[in-house]
Amino acid sequence: MSESSKSPQQPPPPVPTSADVARRAGVSRATVSYVLNNAEAVRISEPTRRKVREAAEELGYVPHAAARSLRAGHTRIVLLPTPHVPIGPLYSTFLNELQWALRRLDYTVVQYGSLGLSGDEAVRAWAELRPVAVISLGEITLTSHNVATLKRAGARAVITMGPVGVPGAHALVMDQQEVGARAAAHLVERGRRRIGVVVPREQGLELFSAPRLAGARSVAGAEVEVLPMAYAEESAAELAARWRGLGLDAVFAYNDEYAMLLMRALQDEGLRVPEEVAVIGADDLLVGRLLRPRLSTVRIEMPTGDHLASLVDYAVREPSEVTERHDLMAAEAVHREST
Amino acid sequence: MSESSKSPQQPPPPVPTSADVARRAGVSRATVSYVLNNAEAVRISEPTRRKVREAAEELGYVPHAAARSLRAGHTRIVLLPTPHVPIGPLYSTFLNELQWALRRLDYTVVQYGSLGLSGDEAVRAWAELRPVAVISLGEITLTSHNVATLKRAGARAVITMGPVGVPGAHALVMDQQEVGARAAAHLVERGRRRIGVVVPREQGLELFSAPRLAGARSVAGAEVEVLPMAYAEESAAELAARWRGLGLDAVFAYNDEYAMLLMRALQDEGLRVPEEVAVIGADDLLVGRLLRPRLSTVRIEMPTGDHLASLVDYAVREPSEVTERHDLMAAEAVHREST
């Protein structure tokens, strides 16, 4: 009694294997494998084919992916380490698109949060899955040692997307500096000099915001002031309240969402946009056009998901030791009414 | 020569296995396994432990997840079939949150696009991964046969999130009708009668928009008119242009983004909001508060990612045959200025 009552749940019934199918069809396991994979090299008579198929159907047999890829020696897994902060709408639709494009090429996308792990630990965890490719989005900056670990674990392509390349990996260099530079240049062109740059208070966005800031700084004729701000109405209001004391005539916000937030707060303070202060964001979100005045922005030419996916596919087919660098992401300022 | 030149790329060096580690450390493979998994049942002397660890380190050994879970007989994979349309910011941040929460509980999240596959085919593909749990978001509506297939393949929990439950699965019923009902009720309360309901032209959102529409229809005293609209300025402008002919005094848009788009177009047509037409959206996006007038909305009480993740974890630990139904997602109208 103590035995039977110690656990109320009986063990689940075993999952049917190809051996079960074989038994039921009265053939060998090899035959089952040949039939179910439509092997052309081996000839199997039509009657047995039918028997096998029926048996598989009746048992509800589904092959075991892990066993299969163990045997095969490789997987079709593409690992996609995910940032834990929502990067923004532009990025997340891009990610979704990429995901689908990869799926279309018959890859399996595995998302992997790095959690609290250190870089090396995270990379080890990734390597355990034996992914055929890894696409790092830049939250974790890979060292060349990390790349080596992944390749040793069978990864045929390691692709980094970020502001800077990594030795040994395909680098999709997305130069965020360009974004800041275009924004600042646009403002300078329009006669502004003292430019505030809004930097998110939120953690995890430095990788994007820092280069954007640096880009703005690099523009001749612009005096840049750093303005930390959180993505919340109160933070924007607080910043707007002390605006007149700052002596600025323009502001470049991290992206359109921050820009919209701040612009609204500035207007509530009685400041006129663009007369007293010019506002420009980035990402060219649709909603930016709904405000009065319409928000000027920097449009970023992201690669399409399909494009990146086919690049991944290419890199997998033709792995190379050399560091290939692809410069992506052109940027251009879009003038609307807020500047 | 023809042999060596037919393929320019030499086969990649083999991935180090635990056997390699054992050889290098001068011990058996079993010992390696015990050391690297910190087995407590078996005692291994400190010197050998060191030797093994060093050998593993030098070789850059990383265990093979597939082999491990094959041996173990189960995985920690949670399958997350992903919709191919961006559902909206509210949903995608929720997904991201869920993803991280699951990771924290040591699950591996696998995204899987269903592609062009039929429901049954897609489910088979999922089952191949032997996931311990499947969270279906409603794009593919599971049949009870599908649920059975997944459970037979070892899934301990199948969870559906959508407007309706599925036999055999844990159902997180997110009653989108409630959203529409609250919106319409809010409008009726404020004296409006002839209500337009904006339905997205985009494919794939019917699962959300249809119940929201139905909910609006269910409210006594409301006359509902369906207004298809795409998420683009031109579409909104086109709708606004013929607005006066429609004889409506209020509009409930699918979500805040559509609402903002339409509201702006209506204003451009010279219509006064809320005097001539009341506008309400859904999702309570931050940007909705930046417009003039501030956008009224329906706030949706989504379960937090952590909450859902721990429910998944619970369901995995205590699988039950019965269909458990959890009603989630309360909704309430938030009055701002546009109604």
Place this chain on the structure above:
DNA sequence: ATGCGGTGGTTACACGTGTCAATGACTCGT
């Protein structure tokens, strides 16, 4: 009878891991 080619199927191994049961070495108490 003997060889021979084609047909339809099976036997046997490998993939990389975790773990049970067994083995050998060494110490201790009588």
Place this chain on the structure above:
DNA sequence: ACGAGTCATTGACACGTGTAACCACCGCAT
């Protein structure tokens, strides 16, 4: 000196699959 214990280590199997190599059979020409 010898059985009784610890302690450290190992050999062997199982997990589910794909596939190369092999085998039995049949018809047919030598």
